[in-house]
Amino acid sequence: MEFARLIQALSDGTVEFAVVGDIAVVHGSRHAEMMLDVCYSRSNANLGRLVSALAPFHPGPRGFPADLPFVWDEATLRHATVLTLRTDLGDIDLLAEVAGVGAWEEVKAHARQVDAFERHVPILELAALIRSKRAAGRPKDLAAIPELESLLEALED
């Protein structure tokens, strides 16, 4: 998994996106999954930028045979609110909205710029990340909440 190269590709491609998932390690958590979860603007221009940014890394649907026909273009993005993809750099989930937070505009409002991966990366703030984990409700999400909540409390002004 090459988080940095994927994030740099999105950032350098001027994609409007925010990292929303288990990359909470950047906030100080020890919980991390080896995939990148990203929420993105659904504007037509941004869909084009997202397609161009990831195309060099050959995205395809994760969990399906590699030879399954798949077209990586703006129409594919437009017709899916969740895309779980594998790329040459690792796995990435593309989300039109985040449970417990909302669609792109809400996610954008709750993201903060963090200097990491040699870029200014928009990352979902801790309080919103906790809401998303609670809303997702999977055992692994719920298990991460006590640690995230203690970080939030420790960092409060």
Place this chain on the structure above:
Amino acid sequence: LTPEQFERAAERLRNPAPGSRIEAAKRYGVDLTLLIEQLRLTPAERARKLERAAKVMAKYRGVARRKRS
């Protein structure tokens, strides 16, 4: 984090206030000393640590895959 912010967060994690979420997390089994070590790093350093962990995991996955085949 500024040094002051770090010290305040570390102190809260070292000595959780009764009834706090930090105390609840400690009872749940969260190792708060590891969180302090994480907070000592900058976000960029945490990101690099994640990258290194991902590379090690990928290496071991590759070894396991080759052994199975």
